[in-house]
Amino acid sequence: MSLSEPQAEPIGIALASLASGRIGIPPAAGKSIAEAASVCLDERGHSSPTEMAVYGDYEMSANIDWIPPSDQAKRWWNDDQYATEHGAYCIAALIVEQYGLEIVERSKKKTGFDFWLGPKDAQGALFQDLTRLEVSGVRDGNRAEIESRVKQKINQTKVSDGVLPAVIVVVEFGGPIAKMVERCKR
Amino acid sequence: MQKVNELHHKAMALADLAEDAKRAGRTDEYIELTREALRHESEAAWMIAGELSLEPSRSVLFRSAATLAIESGDIRVAEQLIAAALAGNPPSEIAEELRDLLEDVYFHRHLKVRGVTLGHGDFQMTLEGKAVGFGIARSEVFVQRVKDFETLLYRTAERRLGREFREAGRRKKGLAQSLELYISVPRAASFAVTLKLGKNTQLQLPGMDDFSADTMTALLDGITMINDGNLVALKEAIPDESYRNNFIGLVERLSPDGNDIRTVGFTAGSDQEERIVALSTPKKELRARMRKVTQKPKHETEAVPVEIQGILLEADAKRQKEGIIEVVDSTGTAHKIAVPRGMMSDIVKPMFEEDVVVVGIRRGDRLDLQSIDLAESERGTD
Numbered sequence: 001m002s003l004s005e006p007q008a009e010p011i012g013i014a015l016a017s018l019a020s021g022r023i024g025i026p027p028a029a030g031k032s033i034a035e036a037a038s039v040c041l042d043e044r045g046h047s048s049p050t051e052m053a054v055y056g057d058y059e060m061s062a063n064i065d066w067i068p069p070s071d072q073a074k075r076w077w078n079d080d081q082y083a084t085e086h087g088a089y090c091i092a093a094l095i096v097e098q099y100g101l102e103i104v105e106r107s108k109k110k111t112g113f114d115f116w117l118g119p120k121d122a123q124g125a126l127f128q129d130l131t132r133l134e135v136s137g138v139r140d141g142n143r144a145e146i147e148s149r150v151k152q153k154i155n156q157t158k159v160s161d162g163v164l165p166a167v168i169v170v171v172e173f174g175g176p177i178a179k180m181v182e183r184c185k186r
Numbered sequence: 187m188q189k190v191n192e193l194h195h196k197a198m199a200l201a202d203l204a205e206d207a208k209r210a211g212r213t214d215e216y217i218e219l220t221r222e223a224l225r226h227e228s229e230a231a232w233m234i235a236g237e238l239s240l241e242p243s244r245s246v247l248f249r250s251a252a253t254l255a256i257e258s259g260d261i262r263v264a265e266q267l268i269a270a271a272l273a274g275n276p277p278s279e280i281a282e283e284l285r286d287l288l289e290d291v292y293f294h295r296h297l298k299v300r301g302v303t304l305g306h307g308d309f310q311m312t313l314e315g316k317a318v319g320f321g322i323a324r325s326e327v328f329v330q331r332v333k334d335f336e337t338l339l340y341r342t343a344e345r346r347l348g349r350e351f352r353e354a355g356r357r358k359k360g361l362a363q364s365l366e367l368y369i370s371v372p373r374a375a376s377f378a379v380t381l382k383l384g385k386n387t388q389l390q391l392p393g394m395d396d397f398s399a400d401t402m403t404a405l406l407d408g409i410t411m412i413n414d415g416n417l418v419a420l421k422e423a424i425p426d427e428s429y430r431n432n433f434i435g436l437v438e439r440l441s442p443d444g445n446d447i448r449t450v451g452f453t454a455g456s457d458q459e460e461r462i463v464a465l466s467t468p469k470k471e472l473r474a475r476m477r478k479v480t481q482k483p484k485h486e487t488e489a490v491p492v493e494i495q496g497i498l499l500e501a502d503a504k505r506q507k508e509g510i511i512e513v514v515d516s517t518g519t520a521h522k523i524a525v526p527r528g529m530m531s532d533i534v535k536p537m538f539e540e541d542v543v544v545v546g547i548r549r550g551d552r553l554d555l556q557s558i559d560l561a562e563s564e565r566g567t568d
Contacts, residue, residue, distance in 0.1 A: 029202055076209075079415045081475050106198050107250040108227070108257075110287060113201075114246070125187050126194055127243045164242060164277050 002131070003058065003099035003167065003182055010051070010061040011098040018090060023120065024103040025093065037087035038066045039077040040139060040173040054095060056150075056179040062095065064176070080139055084173065088137025089115070092169035095178060096133065101167070105130060117167060132166040140174040150179055190230045194247065197226035201254065211416075217258055224254035228267060238274045245276030245284065252287050261294045289314070293449055293464070296376045309402060309454035311335065314376035317446035323377040327447050331440050335381070336367050337532050338436045341429065342405045343397070351428035353509075353531055376449075402454060406463050409452070412437050413465060415475060431528030434476055437465070438557065439533070444468030473545070473557045490548045494521050495561050498534070498542045509534070511555070513544050523553045534558055 015037050018030035025033075041050055041064065050064045069077070077083035093103050096117060105116040105127060115133040122130070136149040149170045165184040172178070204219035231247035234240055248271030255264035268288050276284060293314045311331070317324040340357050370380035404423075411420040412434065424430040442448050442465060451464040467475075496515035509530040513521045523546055525534055534555075541561040546553045 026199060026202065079475075081415070081471070082209075107194075107246050108198075108201055108223075108253040109249065109283060110253060110290070113198075114250075125240065125243055126191055127246045128240075164279055 002165070003096065003101060003180075005058055006060065006098045010063050011054075011095075013052075013062050013064045013091070013094045013098070015064065015066040015090060015094070018094065022093070022097075022103055023122070024105045024116065030090075033086045033090035033093075034066075035069060035073050036077050036083045037090040038069045039074055039083050040087040040137075041066060041176065042069050042074070044140060044173045044176070046173075046176070050176060052091075052176040052178060054178045054180060056181045058099065058180060060098075062098075062178075064091070084137035084139045085112070085135075086137075087173065088135050088169070088171040089113075091171045091176075091178060092133060092135040095169060095180060096167060099180075101131065103133065132164055134166050134168045136168075136170045138170065138172040138174075141172050143177075146170050146172050146177065146179050150181055154181070154183060187234075190233050190247075193226045193230035193233070194250075197223045197230065197250070197254070200226065204257075220254055220258040221260070224251060224258055224260065224263070227251040227254055228263070231267065231270070235270055235274075241275055242277050242280055244274055245271045245280045249280060249284055249287065252284070256287065256290055256294070261291055265291045289448075293376055293451065294462075296378055296451075308380055308382045309406075309452055310378055310380050312376050312378040312449075312451040312453070313447055314449045314451070315442060315445065315447035318377045323372075324446070328377065331450060332367075332369065332379075332381070334436050334439045334532075338405060338433065338440070339367065339401065341432055341436070341532070342408070343401045345424065345426065345429045346397075346401055346404060351426060351432070351528055353428070353527060406452060406454060406461060408433055409437055409440075409463050409465065412472070412476075413463065413467065417476075427526070428528035431526050432532055435529050435533035435557075438469055438472055438476070441465050441467060441469040441472050444470070469559075476557075492546050492548045492553060493543065494523075494546070495541070495543045496521070498537050498540055498544075498558075511544075513542065521553060523555050525555045529555065529558075 015034040018025065018034045019027055021027035021030045041048075048064070048066045048068070050066070052062045052064055054060045054062055077086075093115070096102070100119070101117040102120050103115045104118040104120075104122045107114045107116070107127070115135070116127055116130040117133050118124075118130045124130075134153045136153055138145055138149060150168055153168045153170070163184045166182075168179075168181045168183060170179045200219050200223035204216050204223060207213075207215040207219055227247065228251040231244070231251045234244050234247065237244060248267050252264045252267040252271070255261070255267060264287065268284050268291065271284050272281060272288075293312070296312050296314070313323055313328060313331070315327075317327045344352065344357070368382040370382070372379050408420060408423060411417070411423065420430065420433075424433055440450055442450055449464050449466045451462065453460065453462050455461045494513050494515055496513040498511060499514055499520075500510075500512040508527060509525040511523050511525055511530075511534055513523060515521065521544075523544060537558060537560060543559050543561050544555060545557045546555050548554075
């Protein structure tokens with residue numbers, strides 16, 4: 001199970017669609033991270049729709065459709081680091097969907113939640129035959145910073161044996177731009 | 187397996203609610219919900235504990251439960267869950283994450299004071315990281331932090347006494363004597379010492395029984411606010427900008443580098459009322475977060491972030507509102523940088539004539555300091 005390239009370009013990413021939830025994302029959590037992403041895009045001076053370049057193992061352009069955040073939302077997400085991290089989860093989840101996988105499970109880990117990708121009709125036991133989604137967010141950086149985050153994520157998951165397949169997505173909100181790398185395809 | 191799925195999904199839903207409560211500052215609710223999530227997640231994990239080949243399900247569930255146990259303060263439970271996970275055949279990257287969690291468990295265990303009675307106003311400082319062994323630590327990482335902590339303590343005391351921020355000059359003799367800091371023999375934990383405050387008999391504020399202990403409480407409150415990223419609360423607690431800049435700068439210096447020192451922990455209070463504060467956000471990350479909050483809006487186009495490395499040659503704290511430093515880079519160019527009040531004496535001056543990295547904001551000809559640190563070459567590996 002790995003990513004498959006979308007047929008059409010640019011791919012459409014509607015943040016509000018996450019509010020209906022996904023197999024592994026409850027609607028409230030989906031709405032919340034979509035709001036975080038909109039706060040990040042708004043803070044970087046973008047307006048909807050926003051064009052985003054996706055590069056890495058797959059090169060594609062995307063159009064992000066989003067609703068400007070309310071003042072209340074901006075205040076709630078005023079911790080930049082927290083908002084960037086959660087906004088990146090949202091963008092990453094919606095990008096990988098375009099490539100045929102969806103967040104189907106979550107688990108707790110030291111730095112928050114761990115997301116696991118699978119096909120929409122995943123039926124197996126918990127975490128069986130799934131792919132980990134490793135996400136990192138940069139509020140305002142450059143390609144060098146994105147590359148450094150990707151390298152960091154690869155190193156975190158790089159081990160000599162028994163590796164789990166993973167998709168690494170680093171989202172930068174200034175461009176915006178995203179890099180997606182697949183490691184250890186099934 | 188259906189029952190395992192149900193328990194896990196319930197646990198994650200509760201963890202979401204716990205996260206919301208935490209962000210809203212409802213700490214008791216956060217702990218309660220996290221414990222409830224732990225109950226579900228650990229039940230799910232133990233249900234498949236005997237199925238050693240069911241990986242990564244088995245180890246991921248145990249890791250997830252152990253994380254919830256650490257978050258809810260059930261350290262012994264976390265230790266048991268991690269041990270159970272590692273006793274199976276976890277995929278190597280999950281095993282690594284479990285070992286990281288185990289280090290957290292050990293650090294929390296070391297923060298629990300054993301065999302030592304902390305008096306009112308005493309506290310324990312514990313370091314953990316690569317530069318720390320069992321009962322031994324590289325001197326510079328320890329000594330610098332004790333000094334910075336002592337400075338933070340006196341600054342907090344002066345602020346609580348309503349004194350104007352002292353940009354230069356020594357601290358008043360009476361205060362220095364009454365808040366004298368004593369250090370115990372180090373203990374073999376990660377690396378732990380008890381720091382004891384001299385009991386103050388003269389300095390009393392109305393309604394406060396023990397000035398030293400209350401100063402310590404105010405200090406730990408401030409560190410907790412920075413730790414939580416709650417700068418609104420910090421601004422309320424320390425309204426004076428000089429004191430606030432100074433506090434943030436010193437907490438940044440105390441913070442771990444993320445490698446040699448990964449966590450700096452403080453334990454204060456008695457058995458009945460123990461308080462643990464752990465600084466675990468790496469210094470660079472903490473600085474970036476502080477900068478974001480304190481800098482002007484990003485739409486201010488003329489404000490350009492600047493990073494300069496060079497020798498700090500000149501420090502001038504004579505001006506009332508700000509000091510000026512000069513950093514000469516490798517090309518010989520001298521950069522004049524304005525230092526906000528509160529940062530010169532304790533943060534900048536100790537680095538005089540050292541190779542430093544300065545981060546600032548340039549607006550036209552003016553360059554304002556945001557943070558300063560020793561360059562890697564000057565710092566050894568910390």
